[in-house]
Amino acid sequence: MNEKKIETFLSHDGKKAHSHGAVVPPIYQNSLFTMKDWDDIDKAFDDRTNNYIYSRGNNPSAKIVEDKLATICGGDSAKLFASGMGAVSAVMLSCIQKGSHVITVKNIYGPANNLLQSYFKPKFDIEITYISGTDIAEFENAIQPNTSLIYLESPSSVVLSLQDIEAVARLAKKHQIKTAIDNTWASPIFQKPLKFGIDFEIHSCSKYIGGHSDVVAGAVIGDKADMESLFTKEFELFGAKIAPFEAWLLLRSLRTLKIRMDQHQKSGLAVADFLENHPKIAKVNFPGLKSFPQYELAKKQMSGTTGLISFQLKTADLDKAKSFFNGLELFQIGVSWGGHESLIYAPAISYLKELNEDQFKGLGISLGDMRISVGLESAEDLINDLSQSLSKI
Known part of the structure; x- marks a missing residue:
């Protein structure tokens, strides 16, 4: 980054001026790239990962964003995908084979868990060990001879529990096990897993990286060897590439990522503090609070916190939970997060459709659990909205 601050780096789109002095790069809305002769295209095929041949592989609109993500994450290279699950699927496929064993934490993103349980487990006969992930001994005790991915x-998800990233990476390398992390909550601004030794960093770019709730995309970042393998196999062959326009939207978003994340952090802390001190709230899950059980670990491996908070109402009465949920005026109801707008969602809505009662209880959540995404509105206005709705229960 040439010693530049991250916000400066993200505000500029390259060393060379674009055509006609355009301050914003054009969208390369083309399916293929032509060559001057036989030798030119022959040479391009010898290094498909670094040449523009066909947009299912590389596209200049995506490449600008990929290079920026690789730089701010501390990786050698990055690939954009059509969705966060496209990125998750590619990484998992690259790390498992028939009969593999996977170690993961209980509260991973629901569709990622469904991919492991409902698809990979029956199709590839893999084994899965779920742990809380709060103690490195859990990881060590779970390792088997066929463990290929942590x-x-x-x-x-939901409870916002942390894992000691550096300790897990060190343990995995000792046993030659690949590691991957969904780093969407912290964003590349506040957490750098690759610098702790993780092999693959994954993002749902639909969240903070996109930030405007107008694009669905995913990203994987890693070292040269891992990413070249991922490119020629899971990326090219499965075809989950991003469209040029979506890539261009992400480039737009990266310019303000640091500024937005600073505001999400500031407002998120204010809202979390309000909730923690409210008499109708039983518990707040937020790594930025000193009361959070893993606060010291959060300070060690994250440089900041964001705007995604979960909390538990002091009631498990469904009617009262609905009254609070429906009574909010500024918090819109929606499943995603990380955009400019504030959102609320109750995990029970989807989890009860995906899990049986025992599995639901095993996640440590209840009907009174809520998840809010603090957007870019005034924190004072958001707190007032939460206050008026809490008064209804």
């Missing part, structure tokens, strides 16, 4: 999500 899949992390830190902070994890």
Whole structure:
């Protein structure tokens, strides 16, 4: 980054001026790239990962974003996917084979868990060990001779529990096991898993990286060897490539990523503090609070916190939970997060459709659990909205 601050690096789109002095790069909305002669295209095929041949492989609109993500994450290269699950699927496929064993944490993203349980397990006869992930001994005790992947999500879904990323990476390398982490919650601004030794960093770019709730995309970042293998196999062959326009939207978003994340952090802390001190809230899960059980670990491996918070109402009465949920005016109801707008979602809505009662209880959540994404509105206005709705229960 030539010693430049991250916000400066993200605000510029390359060393060379674009055509006609355009301050914003054009969208390369083309399916293929032509060559001058036989030798030219022959040479391009010898290095498909670094040449423009066909947009299912590389496209200039995507490449600008990929290079920026690789730089800010501390990786050698990155690939954009059509969705976060496209990225998750590619990484898992690259790390498992028939009969593999996977270690993961209990509270990973629901569709990622469904992919392991409902697809890979019956299709490839893999074994899966779920752990809380809060103690490195859990990982060590779970390792088997056929363990090929340790899949992390830190902070994890719903409960926002952390894993000691550096310790897990060190253990995995000792046993020659690949590691991957969903780093969407912290974003590349506040957590750098690759620098701790993780092999694959995954993002749902639909969240903070996109930030405007107008694009669905995913990204994988890693070292040269891993990413070249991922490119020629799971990326090219499965075809989950991003469209040029979506890549261009992500480039737009990267310019303000640092500024947005600073505001999400500031407002998120204010809202979390309000909730923690409210008499109708039983518990707040947020790594930025000093009361959070893993606060010291959060400070060690993250440089900041964001705007995604989960909390538990002091009631498991469904009618009261609905009253609070429906009574909010500024928090819109929606499943995603990380955009400019504030959102609320109750994990029970989807988890009860995907899990039986025992599995639901095993996740440590209840009907009174809520998840909010603090957007870019005034924190004071958001707190007032939460206050008026909490008064209804």
